[in-house]
Amino acid sequence: MATAPGIIQIEETEADSALDVPWNVIVRNDPINLMTYVTMVFMRVFGYPHDRAQRHMLEVHHKGRSLVWSGGREQAEHYVHQLHSYQLMAHMEKSS
């Protein structure tokens, strides 16, 4: 691609774009975990107030999954780690 003299064109690479894409932290339902336990975990991990934590728990219970947090990759990994330490079924995925 031709560019005007004196102008440096920086191409946006796929990797650069990937860094900008937010990551979603998803918690999935399982038949064993107690509803109150899951609510407590959301309060502890994300610092959510009880009502918000319970809302996410109910979404997991009724819809099978809930997007509990969205943001940078490093923080998403941290949250998934925390959720796994509480034995919740959680993963992260790129926001579409």
Next chain:
Amino acid sequence: MIQMRVEADGPKHIRISGIHPVMLDCLHALPEILEQRDSPAARKRLLPDLTTTDANLNAEWQLAVAPELRHAFVAAGDTVARDLTGVTADGQLIFVAEHLNAWMSALNEARLILGEIFHITDADMETADFDVKTAKGLAIFRIHVLGWLLQLLVDREAGHAG
């Protein structure tokens, strides 16, 4: 009828009283249940992948994070096993409040392990019609009984936080 209770015993201890022999039997089974954490089904549940699509990220995750998590689960189970040696003949147990997280972890882990090994479904958890003379029925029974104590510990934690 004896009612199991979880309450503070001074500022630094938690007392569980009214532990029914059936509950005690389930608690004594904890170490044996937790030993099955490395079965393929339980391992997949307890040490899940980071993503559902990226094999490379998952491989790194399993290498870096899974051993640490497993170590924490083992430590929690060991803590509870040691605490359980203090159960009195009248069904009372006192442990330091710092062990509360270990208790919740071990109880939850044991329930999950039983759930995975016996392929427990929502329908299994909702029925009261299970035969404890079968391995699966006993597993469902233990999941419920251990869940009862876990519920009391979570309630106590919620009350403490609130």
